[in-house]
Amino acid sequence: MYRSEVTHLYKYRAFNEFTLDIIANNKVYLPKPVVFxxxxxxxxxxxxxxxxxxxxxxxxxxxxxxxVPNEQLEMEILKVKNQGVIR
Structure with a gap:
């Protein structure tokens, strides 16, 4: 389900520079099933x-x-970067 405005952000891993890199660079983190x-x-x-x-x-x-389409995701990331939340 897609919503135009994000109202919640769920953390399923530690929040650190790697998490920001994942978000900013359109990556996906896939842990090994043995750590689930x-x-x-x-x-x-x-x-x-x-x-x-x-x-x-x-x-x-x-x-x-x-x-979400890549174009829209890129726009959202740029918006967050411009707000100074991520680099």
Whole structure:
């Protein structure tokens, strides 16, 4: 779900210069599953009757619904940089 104005920011890792780098440079932090606090976070079940092409089609469709377009993300990052929150 996308909202034009951010009202909450959730921290799932330590807030430090690496976190700011992730935000400012449009990166994604992916920890190893062994460090998760929920053993079922990465329990992925794959239906062997569904082809890889079908999975990719579904993934692309779902990703389009949940992610912000790069142009808009870049504008938001520039806005925050101009406010002096990040460099």
């Amino acid at each position: 606090n929920d053993p079922y976070d990465c329990k992925i079940e794959i239906d062997k009757n569904v082809s890889m092409t079908e999975y990719l089609t579904i993934l692309k469709h779902d990703a389009a619904r949940y992610f």
